[in-house]
Each structure stands twice: as structure tokens, then as C-alpha cells.
Amino acid sequence: MKVAFPYMGTTVIYKKLIELLGHDVVEPPEPTQRTIELGVKYSPEFACFPLKVVLGSYIEAVELGATTIVTSGGHGPCRAGFYGETHKKILRNLGYDVDIIVFDDYKSDKTGTIKKVRRLKNGKSWFYLWKSLKTVYSMAKSLDNIEKRIEKMRAYEVNRGECTKAWQTIKTWFDEVENIEDVRKTEGKSNKLLGEIKLIEVPEPNKIKIGIVGEIYVVMEQSINLRIEEMLGGLGAEVERSQYLSKWIDFNLLPKGIGKEHELNILKKGEKYIQEIIGGHAKQTVGHIVDYAERGFDGVVHLMPFACLPELVSQSIIPAISKEHNIPVITLSIDEQTGAANTLTRMEAFMDLIKSIKRTKIA
């Protein structure tokens, strides 16, 4: 069975899991203009942007020969939880013969989930599956740690683009790992590579820190969010995202009571503004803004797909938070129409604003 997956963030992680289980992996290409156009063409006009991009990327994967697509579902109440069903219907209507395996909340459908796991397990033992999961999880952790380091370094690199290049190299290294021992070694090697990159010395108070919050897909997928991290890095800002894959695994897949303190803490911070979890990451978004303000960040970039249901709620509330916590926040709503030049201008203006606030603070 030739297996593909939705393209989001550091895809080498999902690729590795499927590979370890002995399947042929069809890695969908990184979303390009063509992917977006394909997705837009066949998706409902008013569907949210990630649905369109993911559909485009599925079509490309099927063109490359994928026969099965594995993805996560959800329990709503945001539209993301219904992507799987919608994609199935659209692909079937287009005449593509592909099987989509959707992993929903395992609590609501235990037997169904086990059945799906058995299919993917590919005759391997449960122990082997457990070992593979552990390897992949440790890979997610290390890659996230490395990426976090890069997100800080980018602002100060002497030769533009060196960090991004190193990041590409590191991802290909991780593509080769086979067990936890390899992961550890590769992480060491990667950190050494990053250590060799020349950086400009900037005194601590002059450093500009920007948090990126919002809906998970546009925050994590750089090909869709106009490489906002590289853009901000190039303008001289350290960035930190609200979403990392390993954090998502911690919160959504691990059993109760393990590794959830961070996310629960964030949710608590958002409680004042959005009391209930209303789907997507709206409550986390407002929680993270408060968190960044408390940690002394200089500004926050809020990313959302055009007309994202939960993020519209947070967008409505953000002006109040920004005022109360005295932190500048800019919202970028992303869809197929978003242009890079326009966004760059807005980011430059935002950085100028932050710098002038900083100057008056220091003076």
C-alpha cells in the first residue's frame, strides 16, 4: 500500500513513522502555487484555506501514485474535524481511487481506531509499533528543539539564509534515522552544525522577540504562511510559535496527566477572554498572547486562514487583550489571494512600530 499524508510542518516525522511500519511512502510535494490552485478549484468556495491546500496536496499525492492517505480527524466543533469526510467525497467525485484513513478521537470510537491501527501496523508486532512510535516521538521532540534554536538564530546570522539552509540539511539527516540512538546522535550533529554559523552579537535588551499565534496549519506550514518566520528573522526578530508538533502530540495523543501542564497553563491564561474551548485553537491563541506579553515579548503576529470560525472569535477579542496587556498584535488572514509583497510591507511597518516603542522604553 502506498501511503501519503497531509503536508504540514516538518513532514519528515510522519514519513518516518509510515516508513518504519514498512509501507511505501509517497511524500506529497511541499505546497506550491499549483497545489493551491488545484485545491481552490475543487473545494467549496467558502471552505477554509487549509481544507483547500490539503485537498490540492492529496491530489498531487494521488498523481504520484498514493493509494491510501492517513490523516487525523477531530471532534469539532471547527470545520477541521470534517476535512476527512469532505475530502473523501470530493476525491471520489473527481474519480480518484484513494482510501482515506481518518483517525478520530479514539475515545469516541475505540474499536474503529484499533481496526485502523491494525491495518497500518502492517503485520508488525505491537511491541515494534510501540518502539516505532517512541522513535518518532523523540524525533519530533528533537526537531522541534532544533527548530526553536533556529528561529532565534535567524535574526542574527551574518550570511542571510544560512540557518534556513542548515535546517534543510538537518531534515535530510533526520530522514535517515532508525531508532532513538540515531535521533540522539543526529541531534548532536545538528547542534554542532548550527554552532558553526556566524552570528552578530546583539545585547540582550536590544533583542526583538515576536510570538506567532493562531490556527495550527497556517502557523506550522511555512509554504502557506509566506515563510513568515524567515521574513521576520530577516527583519531582525527572534520568533517563537504557539504550535509545535511535539506539543500537539503531548496535548492530543498522550494519555491524561502526562506532558500537558504547558498547554493547560496557556488555556488558563486565555480563560478570562474566551471561557470555553470553542474549537480550533482560539482559546490557545488568546492564552498565548497573554503568555507572550507576560514573558516580555515585543509583539505578536496572529495568523489565521481566511474566515476561520474559531479564530474570528479570537480576532474580535484581540484588540481588548492588546490594550490590557500593552502588546502590539497584528492579524494576518491568509488565503489563496495573500501576496508576499503586501505582507512584507505590513511586517516591516509592524517591526518599525515595535522598534520605536522599544526606543522610547529604553530612553
Place this chain on the structure above:
Amino acid sequence: MKIGIPRALLYYYYHPLWKTFFEKLGFEVVTSGKTTKELIDKGIKASVPEICVPIKIFNGHVLELLEAGVDYIFIPRMMSTRKGEFYCPKFMGLPDMVRYSIPGAKDKILFPKVTSLTDDISDFKIYSEMGETLGVSNKQIKAALLDGQKAWIEFRRITKEGYTALEVLDYVETGKKPQNPIKDYRVTIGLMGYVYDVYDEFVSMGIVDKLREMGVLVETFEMMDENLLDAELSDMNKRLFWTFSNKLLAAGYKFFKDGHIDGIIHVTAFGCGPDSLIGKIMELDSNEFGKPFMTIRVDEHTGENHLLTRIEAFIDMIYREKVKVKKEA
């Protein structure tokens, strides 16, 4: 004390319950006026640009109530009225949005959390938290809810006889029994649309009346029995997450299968997220059933003539087809 209820969103489904409830508790209930161009404009200014039209209208109604000087505005947090299902995220975050985005609203919102297993949301547990703010006892709340529940059940009962929500709301308020729905009709249309789109005369421009004037019998989801509707979705792999969207989709499937329905019109407001998916599902399935299906997307700019032309053309097409089939037979 004056309690404001915005004439928007679920006003068209729950107003008899809420109005009776507050009145029995001895408060004056102020319902905002009908949606006007002016009111929408105010609402748009108070909302983020991308949000759907119904929410913009809602904000306009909240502003109107604030101007009218009410003491509290009732904006329940609609979470769930069926096990495993929710409301659209915008409904769930509605009180938060209003509190933090409309100036002067923050301390004036009553927002009990509505979680229930059925459409009947007159459960004491939902409303008890307001007791302290309003200065009423649990006993009073319970008694008022009983009356509210009666009013709502009556409202639903009459709706199912084939009357529109507007007619029945009017009946519950004034006691004036609505006239029989038209008897002579040439075409039957299944109208899919949320109550706050179909019955807000500014949004849908009175589409039900327009259709009736053309000799069309109109059926909507809220005129059908809940359990019957629910059965329509039993062969879906995964139901939608949103209760009212499920009702709409179920109604859509029923219209598809029902022999006496000649065509389906889906009225949706610009920017509605759940409808973007329902629309696609219906569109794909309409091929299978071979029934005419049309989507009308409305927003604050939609022109009345445009709407009229489209529905006229749609009805004429269906009618002609019907006559032709009869002749051939």
C-alpha cells in the same frame, strides 16, 4: 429592570421561551427592532470584517439595545443541544466576542451556558446562575421556566403545522392565529436555511412570502419532526458537529428523497462556515437524486431584484418541467 433580547440568531427559535421566562420573573423584556440598513451598518463597524453577516447583524442589535438603555442583554452561550454535537464556534464564543469588542457591553451581558441533551433548553440548571445577578430565587426561576417551556412547546407545535417562525412568533405574542398556509400551489419547494437567515426579512428579503406569492408551497426544516429529521442522517459516516447544520442537512436529504418536493433552495449568508460544507455535500448529492438545487448567498449588499429574478427563473423552470412530465404521462 429591563432585559434586552436581540432580534437575531436564535431569537427565531427560542424567543417564546426566553421572553416568557423573563416576563414571569417580573422584568420588562425589550426586544430590538427589525433589522434595518442602518442597524447592519452599525453592526459592521463593530465587527471584524471577515465574520459572517448574521454575527454582524447580531452586533447591530446589541448596539441598539445598549442605546435603548437596557440593564442587561441576554446572550446565552449556546454550547450543545444534542449529545456529541456543538454549535458553531461563533455561537460558543458569542458572549466573549460581545463583551470584549462592543464598548460598554462588558458588564451588561447575561450569558448562561446552554448545554442540553435536547432542543428543549428550559432546564433549571442552565438558568440558575443568573439568579444572583437578577435577584430572584431558585423557586421563582423554576416556576418561570415552566411557563417558558409551555410557550416554547406550543410555538414548536404550531410551527410543525406548516407555519413560518415569523407567523408563529406573532401568534405567540398577539394570540392572532395565522391564516392557513396556501392551499393552491403549483410547485413545492424545500427551503434550506438557518432560521436567522430565512426569517430576518432584511437578509432573505422575505423569501418565503415571495415564493408564496408565486404560488409555491414552502417547507423548512423547523416545520418537520425532530426525530424524523434525525433518522435521515443515520447512514452518514460522520455527522456534522453543529446541531442546526445537521438539521439543515437532514432536511436537505429528506427533500431529495421526498417525492412531493419539486426543488430545493439553500439560503446561506455570506461567510457562513458550516454552510460552505453543507452546500458542497448537497451539490455533490443532488446529481445522484436528480433534483433541482439552487444556492442563494445573501449579504448586506444583495439586491432585491436580483434575488427575485433568480427565484422566479428557478420556479418557472421547475413548473415547466412538471407540466411537461404531466403531458407526457
